[in-house]
Amino acid sequence: MSAKRPRQPAKKPIKKPNRVAWYRPELLDALVLAAWSLAFFRYWLTGKLFLLLHPDYMWLANGAGIVLLGLAIFKLTQGRRKAPIGGHTTLLPPQVSSLILLTIAVVALIYTPQAFASDAAIQRGISDSLTLTRSQPQRFVRQTSSADRTIIDWMRTLNVYPEPDAYTGQAVKVSGFVIHPEEWPEDYLMLSRFVLTCCAADAYPVGLPVQLAVSRQAYNPDSWLEVEGQMVTTTINGQRQLTIEPTRLEPIPEPRNPYEY
Amino acid sequence: MEKFSNGLTLFFSLLVEAIPFLLIGVAFSSLLLFFVNERTLIKLMPKHPLLGALAGSLMGVFFPVCECGNVPVARRLIVQGAPSSVAVGFLLAAPTINPVVFWATWVAFRGQPEIVFLRVGFTLLIAVTIAWVFSQQRDMRPLLQPVVARQMPKPRGAEPANPLLRSGTFLMQPGGKTLNMDDPVAQEMIASGPDKPFGVKLQLVLDNMVQEMKELGAVLILGSAIAAFVQVAIPRDWILALGQNFITSILAMMLLAAVVSICSTVDSFFALSFASTFTTGAQLAFLVFGPMIDLKNIGLLLTLFKPRVIFYIFVLAAQLCFILTLFINFYVS
Numbered sequence: 001m002s003a004k005r006p007r008q009p010a011k012k013p014i015k016k017p018n019r020v021a022w023y024r025p026e027l028l029d030a031l032v033l034a035a036w037s038l039a040f041f042r043y044w045l046t047g048k049l050f051l052l053l054h055p056d057y058m059w060l061a062n063g064a065g066i067v068l069l070g071l072a073i074f075k076l077t078q079g080r081r082k083a084p085i086g087g088h089t090t091l092l093p094p095q096v097s098s099l100i101l102l103t104i105a106v107v108a109l110i111y112t113p114q115a116f117a118s119d120a121a122i123q124r125g126i127s128d129s130l131t132l133t134r135s136q137p138q139r140f141v142r143q144t145s146s147a148d149r150t151i152i153d154w155m156r157t158l159n160v161y162p163e164p165d166a167y168t169g170q171a172v173k174v175s176g177f178v179i180h181p182e183e184w185p186e187d188y189l190m191l192s193r194f195v196l197t198c199c200a201a202d203a204y205p206v207g208l209p210v211q212l213a214v215s216r217q218a219y220n221p222d223s224w225l226e227v228e229g230q231m232v233t234t235t236i237n238g239q240r241q242l243t244i245e246p247t248r249l250e251p252i253p254e255p256r257n258p259y260e261y
Numbered sequence: 262m263e264k265f266s267n268g269l270t271l272f273f274s275l276l277v278e279a280i281p282f283l284l285i286g287v288a289f290s291s292l293l294l295f296f297v298n299e300r301t302l303i304k305l306m307p308k309h310p311l312l313g314a315l316a317g318s319l320m321g322v323f324f325p326v327c328e329c330g331n332v333p334v335a336r337r338l339i340v341q342g343a344p345s346s347v348a349v350g351f352l353l354a355a356p357t358i359n360p361v362v363f364w365a366t367w368v369a370f371r372g373q374p375e376i377v378f379l380r381v382g383f384t385l386l387i388a389v390t391i392a393w394v395f396s397q398q399r400d401m402r403p404l405l406q407p408v409v410a411r412q413m414p415k416p417r418g419a420e421p422a423n424p425l426l427r428s429g430t431f432l433m434q435p436g437g438k439t440l441n442m443d444d445p446v447a448q449e450m451i452a453s454g455p456d457k458p459f460g461v462k463l464q465l466v467l468d469n470m471v472q473e474m475k476e477l478g479a480v481l482i483l484g485s486a487i488a489a490f491v492q493v494a495i496p497r498d499w500i501l502a503l504g505q506n507f508i509t510s511i512l513a514m515m516l517l518a519a520v521v522s523i524c525s526t527v528d529s530f531f532a533l534s535f536a537s538t539f540t541t542g543a544q545l546a547f548l549v550f551g552p553m554i555d556l557k558n559i560g561l562l563l564t565l566f567k568p569r570v571i572f573y574i575f576v577l578a579a580q581l582c583f584i585l586t587l588f589i590n591f592y593v594s
Contacts, residue, residue: 052278078464097478116267197372198530201530
């Protein structure tokens with residue numbers, strides 16, 4: 001009674017035309033691969049990859065885009081094939097896998113990644129020292145002029161020698177985005193940056209307090225500022241902190257690459 | 262809305278970092294399937310149980326497969342007569358102790374290199390221990406699924422003197438020998454004969470790559486979605502309360518590892534997203550335990566072992582992993 005076998009469309013090699021004539025698994029595969037390849041190329045060419053990855057590993061993602069394109073072309077030119085040999089036990093049925101991959105690739109093609117902003121910083125907890133974080137200073141160059149240090153450089157310096165008074169009067173010029181920490185007085189804001197070691201998944205925020213002459217409401221959260229001034233020690237919320245006393249506060253556009261490393 | 266956007270950014274950052282490694286992983290495992298002969302390797306394996314366990318565990322260096330690729334390889338090893346210590350050691354250690362996974366873990370945890378080395382060390386320790394335990398079982402067949410056990414070569418002396426007494430389909434070979442068609446080696450030859458031209462082999466490799474890429478990619482997407490969701494949607498206080506406790510953090514990460522079933526080539530990026538909130542021991546537990554046993558893996562292991570055996574491996578691996586990482590939490594980090 002072989003005619004009454006249960007339907008097993010996926011496992012049967014295609015002998016006669018499928019019921020859905022246009023459905024060919026290798027074309028679906030090619031589509032999935034091409035969509036992912038396009039998504040990788042899009043992030044590469046628009047520079048949005050900076051928002052997702054550490055620059056050291058971008059070549060991997062770019063390479064993946066090229067390899068995926070190659071695989072898509074291979075699948076496209078391969079022509080009709082029998083079901084692959086070698087039974088592979090899988091968690092998800094192949095069609096479901098393809099569908100998930102295709103959907104997410106389409107989302108990747110539509111969605112533009114956003115740099116993390118102040119709410120993410122607050123959610124992740126801003127550390128005003130690096131003691132909790134993982135990235136240890138790889139090099140420690142003393143002779144850099146204090147005005148050349150970025151926020152993360154300042155943090156690393158502070159991490160090695162935490163006494164704020166030691167830096168009083170040093171010139172400072174840093175850029176970052178604005179955070180209004182709730183527990184701070186109205187005339188202080190935090191100038192912050194996210195630091196990446198691998199990808200956005202491990203981004204953690206660091207920041208320096210800025211003492212303002214006016215209320216911080218003049219500077220919106222998440223807006224980007226370049227601050228020039230000198231270092232002073234202030235007491236915020238009962239804690240002595242190294243603080244920037246600005247001589248110049250200038251709004252700047254969000255940089256192409258908003259993270260520090 | 263901001264949160265949703267952050268979550269998506271995080272999700273895609275995990276994906277663009279992990280997919281290149283996934284591609285490298287499936288490329289290797291596909292190449293191996295068609296270009297490496299396990300039989301020659303088995304002949305080189307030491308017979309001593311402890312050395313065999315160690316050799317089996319280190320074999321992953323030549324078989325850079327993640328836990329999805331290692332069960333089929335282990336299965337081929339077993340039916341071709343590898344000692345139990347070699348097979349079990351390989352099964353547990355290969356997904357972690359291989360160059361691709363080492364590199365990926367290094368990329369992810371560049372800031373904490375100790376995690377990379379502890380991951381390898383603990384995996385080796387646990388795999389060798391369990392493989393040593395299993396080496397006490399000289400004849401593996403009672404532990405295996407009947408289908409696999411039947412394919413195994415019979416211990417010497419137990420074979421019927423007359424080959425005619427054996428059942429199955431045979432092909433005549435030169436010199437009066439026969440080739441059993443049920444033999445896995447024969448199956449393999451049918452699937453990808455060694456005399457196939459290079460071009461055809463390459464086609465098969467690429468096909469297999471796409472196949473595995475599709476399966477593992479979907480699991481990777483689900484895993485990344487969970488990681489991103491946990492990071493943005495669950496209040497930080499809860500995660501910290503769970504993640505900073507020495508014991509619950511390890512248990513939580515081991516449970517997560519078992520449920521998420523993320524491929525070992527890319528699981529370090531997943532663990533990385535918990536780096537700031539969970540103890541070092543917990544991250545290690547995730548990285549060591551996940552590749553050994555997880556939901557997806559259990560499905561694969563069931564094609565090889567009887568459930569009882571999987572339960573033993575699960576319990577042994579879980580206990581060893583818990584104790585070792587707890588030690589890290591208490592005395593090292």
